[in-house]
Structure formats: structure tokens, C-alpha cells
Amino acid sequence: MLEVSGLTTAYGAINALRDANLTVGEGEVVGLIGPNGAGKTTLLGSIAGLLPISAGAIHFDGADITSTAPEKILRSGLALVPEHRRIFSDMTVEENLKIGGITTKASERAELLDEMVELFPVLRDKWDTPAGYMSGGEAQQLAIARALMSKPKLIMMDEPSLGLAPILVDLVFELLDTLRSQGRTILVVEQNATRMLEVADRAYVLRSGEVVADGTGRELLERSDLFDTFVGG
């Protein structure tokens, strides 16, 4: 469904990528792990069209989306939940969700809003509050719901558990399970490698801008040198 080949960002840029390859099949949950600074966020940002790339190609759903404007990529069915959530904090929860669904028809949007409330009950309680007043966990759910509002074929999440208390981290991973059971295709960047590998169908390990290992979640978990691969010790 998503195919990234030979992706390279400008040499010398911060957190650059070097010849990264990655595929995501329909219905898969794919993890992308690695220490910070490895280029995980750069990779997602490049796929989403936010960052310039210097070489390589990105194909999504049969179409070439290399160097396409982010709004066009979103419209082709590929959504990104950005790092640090980046919710619109002065806008209400409802408005945030509506923005997420800006590409859908008004009637459909109303249905999607109901669907999101069902999936994330906490949002209903905060419906008319500015999103800036939400706690980290609530804001993360809003960020994911906002991305789902565009009915993406594939949703990418950048560190959804970042800065959350352990109990909320559990919630995020349960959520991943829920979304998987709905048959959604997901690509997740996670710092919490072990938890990620337990959930993921497949995963890639990224370090210093390069993909250094990949396999199913189980395979990677059982590798004894995972820690070393991970941090280069």
C-alpha cells in the first residue's frame, strides 16, 4: 500500500535519512523504532510531504506521491498524527475534529463526528472547551481522532505515547489494537520499542538515518542484540 524506496534527505540536514526503504501492506500495523535523532520523524514528515527530499520515491496506493503538497497527500488517503500532537489549542475539540474532516462532505462529517465520540468518549466531555485545556492523554486522543476524520486509508502516528504517564501509554497501545481490529492500516513511530514490537505486525529499526534491522515484531523482540542494534552500544 505504501512503498518508500531509497529515501534520502539532503546530506547535512538535521536528522537526515540515508537510503531508507520501507513498505506497509494493507491492514498491517507497522512499527518504526529507534533512538531519538535517528530520523524517524524526518521519515514520516517526508512521506507526508512536509519535508523536502533529495532522492528516492514514495508510492502510495499505486500513485507516485514523491514531493507532493501535504494537502494533496492527505486527500489521497494518507494522514499523519504529527509529533507533539500539534492540536489547535485555541480551537474547541469540535472545531479541531471538523478541521480534520475538512476534506469530507458536510453530511459525512456529521457521521464521522459521532463515530469519533464513540471511539473516544472523553472527547464528548470536552466538546466545547479549547483543546489547549486538555491533558496530554486527552490531547493525544484528539490528535488521533482528528486524523481519522479524513477517513484515511493509512494513518501514520509520530510518537503517540510521548510525554504520557504509564497508564495513558497503556491506553494508547490499546487504542492501536482497537484501530487494528477495525482493519485500519497504521504506521507508528514509537520510542517505547518493546511495547511497540509486541503490538506491531512488522517493524523497522532506524538508527542514524538508516534502516538497520527489520522483521516481524516477534522476530525483533527475540533478538538478543536488540539493545545494541538500537542504541549502537
Next chain:
Amino acid sequence: MFPNARRDIAFPIVGSIVLFLVLFGGGLLYQTILGNGSAERLVTTMLIDAIIVIGIQIYIGNTGILSFGHIGFGAIAGYVFAVYAISPEEKLKRIPTAPFGLTDTQVSPTVAILIAVAVTVVFAVIVGIGLARSGAQSGSVAATVITLALLFVTHEVAKSWPELTGGNRGGISFGIGESLKGRLPILGLLFAAMLVARLYGQSRSGKLAVAAREDNLAARAMGVNPLVQQMVALLLSVVVVSGGSSLRVWQIGSILPDRFFFDYAMLTLVMLIVGGRNSVTGAVLGVAVMTAARELARRLGQDGFEVFGIGLDGAPLDWVFRENLNSVVLGLAMVAFMIWRPTGILEDWEFDQWLYKTVGRGDEVEPERLTELDSVSETAFVASGINVSFGGFKALTDAGITANGGEIVGIIGPNGAGKTTFVNVITGMVEPQSGVFSIDEENLSGKASFDLSRSGLVRTFQNLRLFGALTVRENIEVASLVASEHRAGRAVRDVDSLMLEAGLWDHRDRRARELDYGNSRRLELARAAAMAPSFMLLDEPTSGMSDSESITMIEQVRHMAATVGAGVIVIDHDLGFITGISDRIYVFDQGEVIADGTPEEVQANPYVQAAYLGSAAIT
């Protein structure tokens, strides 16, 4: 004041002489060829414009703050000059009721210029304080609007205070025959303006101002207080502009509010922008180019004319070539340059520096290598009990580290562990709810970032903040200039030798923005070392590097730190790099220090593995 006498004094003087001769000589040539009075007037006007544009360049070029207000300062100077220099008889006709008994006062034009400059400088100090308060920095919008407001205030006051200014219609004027005839004062001031502008650009203050223009945050981290340098640049530029404006009034023979308003502000700005605002040579070139372009447009706008025997008859193109075409040319030039070449023709190319590089430098010998200093082991950086929360989120809980002189201390932890917040606290960017940090028991909490670095804690930046338009050498020089003033008692190492030690000698004259990534990182390190720090704080120095590059970085950090006898606190994601370089390591997780010890101890610590891999097994 000047790091290198030959480069920073001798060549700028030579350069100014050449620049002066070229501009004046070109003007003379033009007026001789045409041989009429209007050509002569045009050249005189160009020379005066050049003084004012160079004056504006001193401010805009060195600080990066766009100012419309300099023509407002010009208006103040122009009026002060006029009311002092004009004869009482003329004043009786125009402003018989002038306040402060000014009607009867008359001084010689030279004295009047001095008074005009002095009065204008007082206004400049007030405006300068306002600009500083507004947090002016390169490109700041609020500062620009303040200067714009100044332009309008002076215009408004000039229009509506006829007792002093003669108002909007009358203005004040010299009697016939009393306006400036010779060019000597103009030529004198023009040359002085070029000299001042160039020497300032090469001086300590000028270099620090340019550093702040290139990167305000990094300049502050190198101990520069940008507001002080901006004020110096402002006052110098106002002196030149007010001198030039007085001459302009003297030469025209009268002053009206509209003479120093939008149109003139636009003209001088376009001249500066077209030539290249960051360079005095550019300012002079811009004056010449725009004077020529406007004159051409003006003549085309008349009934067409002859160039080299080819008659240009405007008639068929009458809809374009008509009067006032030169005003449109100004606007078009401005927009066209902004769209296609916002840095102007010359960008930051400076004639005398080019000359110095080509013929003046001679063969530079490689400097002597530096011996590593014995570490100053009695110094210590201590941070303790630091608590920070944003809203309800607790970013740091009781965090603290200790680093001893000459020691390399690493800080690691997963994303979101609080490392960045910790760095922000000890660099003065985030105020903690509680906690203190100090070097040698000198409390540093609450200090401004430029004070922190002057106290010995000098940082680098994760995403590289070099002074792009400055050369490698100048980047280091800026830090060295600050160090020699504020780091007394520490060994301030020679700039050239530091470049050699950092492996940058071969790149010494390249601009920082042209460097590749590895060299940029090395330059940042060398620049921090040039501050003669007690401690260097390195924020993700291997960010964006490959494994092999990270490994070579270990040796470089060690060597540079030892060269200046500094301790190192290094934050990095790369555990291999951190364990390779550090004497001791602190591990952050969830805003707390969860472990510390030697690299071996930390690596063996199960909590660390858990923090990094997020194992659910250990909690």
C-alpha cells in the same frame, strides 16, 4: 577594538578611498561629458544621497532591522540645521514667532550641522530605547513599525507646527545666494561616512552586531548583548544621516515637510536594497545604479532624447515614457529585487575585504599548534533540585547534575525524558519553579543567556546556529572578542590556532553558510571553545551524523575541551557516542535522574535498558 589592524583598519581605509574616488570620479566624468548645469546638480544630489544611504546602511546592514525612521531623523536634523543656519531676516519672513528665541539666532552652517547632529542623536537615544524595549532583532516587524511611526511623527509635527517649521506650504529657506555652492563639505562628509561605515563594520561592535543579525539567539549564547550593539549602530548611523540631511537642506536651500518623507525614505531604501544592504560597497553601488536608472527614466519621460547618436523618440511609447516614470521605476525595482534577489546586487560582498583577500593578506603561515591545558579541576558546575512544570505536566522533578572541571559528563535519556527542558533551564531559556545552578558557587539562576556565557557556561545548539554570512574565522573571532573582555583570568586562545586545532584552517575564509555539515559542527565547537569557557554545554553534537562521524566527533570534543581547559556537559541520543566520550553519565527518564555513574555502570543498569527500550518487564 579591531582584531587585525591590516584587515580591519588599513584595508577599509584604502577601500574607502577607492570607493570615494570611483563614485566621485564617475560623477565628474558624467557632468563633464554632458557639461550642463542639470548634470552637475544631479551629481551633487547623488553625492548627498550617498551620504544618507551609507548612514542608513550602518544601521540596517549591521542589525538587519528595517528602518523607515532614518529619514525621520533626517527631518529633525534638517529642521534644526535650518532654524540655526538661516539668517534672522529670512526667518522674520517665514517664522517670525519661532519659540525659544530662535528667530534671532544665527550660527555658521558648520556649527549648525553640529547642533543638528547633537539634537538628533538625543532623539535617536530615545527611539533606540523604545526599539530595545520592543525586543528589536533582525527582521522584527514591530521595530519597523516604530521607525515608520517616527517618520510620520516628524512629518506630522513639521506640518502642524508652522511657528517653528514654516508649515506645509512655506517651509523655511535660505535667502537667494546663501545656499551651499561648493562641493567641499559634501565630499568631506561623504568620505567620512564611507570611512566610518567601513571601520564600524570591521570593529568589535560591528562584528558583534552582525553576529546578532545573523542569529540573535546564538549571539546571545556567545555573550553578545545585541541591544547594546544595536544602539551603537543606531547612534553612528544617525550621526551620518543627520549630517547628510543637513547638507541636503543646505544644498537645496530650503526645507519642507515632504522633502523628508515617504518618497525620500523609499528612494534611499531602494538604493540600499538594490545595491545590497549588508555591504557599504553595495550601498554606494545602489546609489549610482538607481540615480542612473531614475535619470534615464526621467529623460525618457520627457520628449525622448539622444544617446550616442541614436535618437530615442518617446512618442510611440508615450503611454509608458512620460513624466513621473522614475517614481514607478523605484517601486518596480523594489518589488523585482525582493522577488528575485532580496539580498541585492552585491549581497554582502565588500570591496576592501575582497582586496585584502586577493592581494593584502600575503602568505599566511599555519599558526602554531596549541598545547592542551591542564584541566582546572577546582571548578564545578552544580545544578540541583530543579523542578519545571508546564500546565499540569511535570517536565522535571528535582533534577540535578554535578560536573567537575576537566570532566566530560554525559546526559542521556529517551525522547521526552526532560533533557531538553534541562538544557533550556541551565541556558536561561526556561525559568524553573525551583532549583539553582552555579559555577564555582556563583549562582547563575535567573541570569540572561549572554550573562551565562560570560560566566563560563557556553552552549552549542542541536540544530546548528552559526553566523552564516560571517567567515569561519569571523565566527570564532566574535566569540574571542567577547571572551577577551568578559573572560579575564581564563586563557583566551588565539583564533587562528583554534581554527587549526578544529581542523578548519583550510576553510578559514569561507562563509559559515557554505560549509558542509561536519565542518559546521566543528566550527560550532571551536566557536564555543573560543569563549574560554569553564564548561561547554553540547546539545546533541552528533545529531544528523553517521556512526563513523560520531566516533571521530569524540576525539574532537575531547581535544577542543582540553585545548581551552574546559569541562564538558554533553546531551546526546547516541549511547555509543555518550559512553565513548563521557567520564560520568546521568540518565534522565520521565523528568527525573534515574541513574548516574561511569559508562560501564550505566550500561549495565537494567533501569537504563528499560528506559530506552520501554520494557514492560521492569517497572
Next chain:
Amino acid sequence: MAELLQNLIDGLGRGSIYALLALGVAVVFGIMHLLNFAHGELITIPGYLTYWAFNNGWSWWTVVPLIIVSAVISSLLIERVAFSRVRGAKDFTMLLTSFGVHFIVSAGFLLYIGAAVKPYPRPGWFADTISVGSLNIEVFDLVVIGVTAVVLAATTWLLQRTMFGLALRAAAADFDTARLMGVNSDSVIRGAFALSGLLAGIAGVFWIMREGQVTPTAGINPMLQGVLAALIGGLGSLRGAVLGGLVLGLAEVLLRSWLPVGIQNLTTGFVFVMIALLFIFRPGGLLSVPQVERV
């Protein structure tokens, strides 16, 4: 007391026009960080069209829509020709671009129409007043205040309740993230310029009526008042822009009435000094938007 009330109404009338101008400046600044020194041209251009229209037998009934439509079209045209080419450039570049656009337009009129003042008739009711007790209220002020109130309400509705308004606010808050949600960058920026032009057009109707004449540099004053009001309120804040406009209008009128007779014509100068003091003590303006410094 009566005098104060009279001044308040005068000041609100004046301030309402400034508020509309400032709001237009703020909308564009919010979305692309461009402080538009060419905003006043959205009054100069319709001003000349007004002059032309009256010479061709139009009346205010048809001129008012002409002013508004031409302001919107001019705004979009200027964006297309100039500002779209410096999108994302440094603030310095964008400031000077807008300054250059101002100059091209005003110099263009100077070139083709000339420096002479071009007059046209004010509407018949312009000087009418209503007496309430000892107050003499200008009908013009009342109309301005009333229309502005309606326009502000409509703008609020647009921004709060429509998808376009949401997109505009989202893009102003975080342009990249808005694009990630599918907000089209071209349309949202053009929308902002259209809205800015619409607001300037409505303000322009009143400005043009009040002036009764147009010159090549007619745009300078409305531009300055709009930009200053936006700054007084706090750049980037739409509410601040409206507040800044009202404050500026009131300050002008009240100062003029309080200043001693001899120096009343220095009012504008004093207003500028007050603004300077405001910036010194509150650099971000009345409703300052916190600027986060990113490392």
C-alpha cells in the same frame, strides 16, 4: 458630560473604520506573517474608480458595491502578482515587497492621472446630524458604527461557524499542521486576502465618502492607521486588531478635545507618542500573542 459623550461617539465612528482596516491587516498577517504596507491601496484604487464613476453619471447606490468589489479584486490581484512570489520569505523581504507595491500603485496613479486632487461629491446625508438633547450626533458616525457592528458580527460568524473560517484560523495557528489536515494552502491564503479586501472595501466606502477626494498617496493614511491599530492590539490577534482600531479612534478624538487650543493640530503627533509609550511598556500590544522562541 455631554461633550464627552459626543466625543465618544465621534471616536467610535472614527475607530470603527480603523478597526475594519486593522482586521484586514491582521487576517493577512496571521496567515502569512506579512505586514501589508500596501493595504491602503485597497482604498486608493476604489477611490479613483469612485472619481471615474461619478464623472460617468453613477450614483452612490452603484458606487458603493463598486468600491467593495474593486477592493476585493485588487487585494486578490496584488496577492497573485506580488505576494504569492515571496510566500515564506523572510519578514524583511515581505515588508519591503508590500512597501514596493504601495509605491508602484501610487506612482502609477501619479503617472497616468497626475498629482492633482480628484474630487467627487459626498453623499447628500453626509453632514446631517441628529439632535438628542444637547448632543449633535452625526448621521455618518451612526451609520459607520452600525455597519461596522454588523460586519464584525458577520466576520465572527464566518470565522467561528464556517469551514472556511475554521481553515483560516487553523492555518493561522499552525500552517503546516493545517495542511496535514488537507487545508489547501493556496485557497486559504487567497481567502484571507479576499476577506482582507472585503473588510478594506467596507472601510473604504466610509473613508472615500468622508474624504470627498482622492490623490495618488491617499492610501498612506488608511494603511498607517490600519497597521498601527493592528499593532496596538497585538499583531496576530484578530480581537486585538478591532480593539486597537477603536482605541486609536477614541484616542485621536479625545486628545484633540483635551489638548490646549494652540497645539491641537499636533494631535496626531501626540497619538504617535502615546503609541510609542505603549510599545515601550507593553511591546506585544494590548492583547499580545506570546511568541515562542524555538531552539
